[in-house]
Amino acid sequence: MRMKSSSTPRGFMAVYVGENDETKKRYVVPVSYLNQLLFQELLSKSEEEFGFDHPMGGLTIPCHESLFFTITSQIR
Template structure:
């Protein structure tokens, strides 16, 4: 009998969707595509390692994305409603 954390389950659901939507694109194995930006016109696509899903801050961003979009993402991939500069600064520490 294992213990399942809600954040891990949520991250798995996002990962499954991201993998399905990014399979036909140029996303290397072990990575996923995300769209980052605060509005539709400024969103940019980033390819990030799957290991980012282990980061608490990234999980918070996923929770925020779920609150805003549910599991429907208008860009066709995982959309993170976050300032692009903030996202870049956060991910710089995870490498």
């Protein structure tokens, strides 16, 4: 679910997805994704690259959008 507004509904969180600053886009995903192994693998990649200092001011996932879509489409 991609949102342009800066608001995030209750039960959701904003993530920034992209391989570099020019391609990063903001998406709003359910907080329940945090419990999913596939999503946790994306978070591990994010931790390796950024630690706790995320350049976009929110959780940044450094991967191609198509990989993000593939992974999140498998989460139920």
